[in-house]
Amino acid sequence: MATRVPALMEMSVNPSHVDHLAPRLGSTGLYAFVVEHSDAGSAHIAARHFPAGIGIIEDPATGGSAAAPALWLRRVGHLDGLTRLAISQGDDMGRPCRLTVTGSDDDATGWRVGGRVVLESPPGPHTRVVRPRALT
Secondary structure, eight states: OOSSHHHHHHOOOOHHHHHHHHHHHTOSEEEEEEEEEEETTEEEEEEEEEESSSSOSOBSOOGGGTHHHHHHHHHTTTTTTOOEEEEEESGGGTOOEEEEEEOOSSSGGGOEEEEEOOOOOOOOTTOOOOOOOOOO
């Protein structure tokens, strides 16, 4: 977990390193976040996701990973009683997305993810074109 939002926003990764490391860790990529604020039962985080092996450098909204920080924050005791987590993601890509995770138990089956995402943006520095390899 990053310690400051500027550190999170300024971070960069080498996609080939993520592609190489993630499978070894049983991960889909690198998901970094920082808690911006919290109060009784709710919190807000800023997050970034650098997926492995899917041909993009960064995902502006990662619904599939959204419950993980909520469960982790509950389990390690950082946010006891957390039932709602708001996530800001994609801002630095020009695709500001907002996700909300709600739930009340300590296992992932009882949590719901929803929100608003920006589906498209013009090509930019975060766009990486991956050409299919020829089958041999």
